[in-house]
Structures are given as structure tokens and as C-alpha cells.
Amino acid sequence: AQKITQTQPGMFVQEKEAVTLDCTYDTSDPSYGLFWYKQPSSGEMIFLIYQGSYDQQNATEGRYSLNFQKARKSANLVISASQLGDSAMYFCAMREGNINFGNEKLTFGTGTRLTIIP
Amino acid sequence: KAGVTQTPRYLIKTRGQQVTLSCSPISGHRSVSWYQQTPGQGLQFLFEYFSETQRNKGNFPGRFSGRQFSNSRSEMNVSTLELGDSALYLCASSSAGLAGVGSSYEQYFGPGTRLTVT
Numbered sequence: 001a002q003k004i005t006q007t008q009p010g011m012f013v014q015e016k017e018a019v020t021l022d023c024t025y026d027t028s029d030p031s032y033g034l035f036w037y038k039q040p041s042s043g044e045m046i047f048l049i050y051q052g053s054y055d056q057q058n059a060t061e062g063r064y065s066l067n068f069q070k071a072r073k074s075a076n077l078v079i080s081a082s083q084l085g086d087s088a089m090y091f092c093a094m095r096e097g098n099i100n101f102g103n104e105k106l107t108f109g110t111g112t113r114l115t116i117i118p
Numbered sequence: 119k120a121g122v123t124q125t126p127r128y129l130i131k132t133r134g135q136q137v138t139l140s141c142s143p144i145s146g147h148r149s150v151s152w153y154q155q156t157p158g159q160g161l162q163f164l165f166e167y168f169s170e171t172q173r174n175k176g177n178f179p180g181r182f183s184g185r186q187f188s189n190s191r192s193e194m195n196v197s198t199l200e201l202g203d204s205a206l207y208l209c210a211s212s213s214a215g216l217a218g219v220g221s222s223y224e225q226y227f228g229p230g231t232r233l234t235v236t
Binding site: 042 | 151153160161162163166173174176206208210224225226227228229230232
């Protein structure tokens, strides 16, 4: 089974609209973390937001918020008031494992290509 | 604060050769992680080094190895190159790595080294 699933390969959104990028995950670890990264055409990965499995509140960072639904194992990224500069690939990733066993790792989804239309 | 630097940015090698890639993390960061990005397999975790020790390892063959120096700079080596090793290799630094808490989970990525194997 896929550890991280991003079901939207591509999305087109009108500028200034809000957009939700879907991410579901699969893990049996009680302690894990979920990340969202942005990768513009330049190739550099940019950290956007992080949610820990024990965090009570949904994470927010400026225009980015993470809609964390633990029971449904989903961690959707919400971008409010989209801008042209938001056009990029977006990756959801999950940290899991136990450092004592040396098996901590970050697993990425296949990404969603977001295009903002003026 | 200088960002993560990776050298070289582009590399062309022949099948069977070996290659060494370098990553200089942000000053003060002790964790360096390496990732391989290909169109077919997406982003995959290679390994993480923390304070000169490999702390975590992904599912890659032994041809992929790395090391970290006392100044936290890291090198990744791939021996006996195969055509399938053609990829963008990204490194990321963080203060505490995957085992960190709070904001120390944040990983800063370098621009990557694009390796082409012919």
C-alpha cells in the first residue's frame, strides 16, 4: 500500500481563490509527522508547513494551513487567496519510524502540480 | 544566513563510473539528509547523517553511500553507475533532523545536483 497518496496529479485554480490539495497517509506508528513542500520549476524544495501526530491544533503558516483529520488519515493543504507565484509542484510527506532503530525516514507522495490562472 | 549549497549542480557520467556529490548545510545544522528524485520513482529518501554518523537509511543498494565531516558537510558517493541512477539528487539540512521537535523538523533543501548517466 502507498504510504502517502496524492490523488490530484494536476489542478488549475483561478487567482485569489482558495485551493485544497489532498493528501492521505498510511502508518501504524503512533508518532509521526506530516509535511508539505513546494517545488517550483527551479527545482528547489521549499518547506511550507508541518503537523505532528500529537498536535491538537491544525498547523497554520501565513496563507497555508493544514487540515489534519487523524481518524481519516488525511492531511490536506489549504492555500488561501492563491497567487500566481503559488504555481508549482506540491509534495506531501510523512516522517515515521523510530530513531532508536535507525529506521526513521521521510516518504513523499507523487505530488500535485498546481497552476494558478490569472 | 547562507542556504544549503550543493556541488556540482550538473554532472554527466558514463555507466560504470563512480561519482561524489557534495552538500554544505546551513551553519549550525547537524543533520543532512539525501534524496533522489526521478520522474518514475518520485522523491525517495536515501539516508540521513547526524554528527558524522549515519542515523537513518532508505532502501537503496550498497552502491549508494555517504559520509559526514566534522563541519557537517556531507558527501554522497555512487559507485558503478547505472543508467537508472540518472536523477536530481537533493540534500536537506536541519538542526535536529527527522528526530527533532517543533521547528527543528523544518528541513532546508539545496538546489540539487542533476546527474545524467550515459
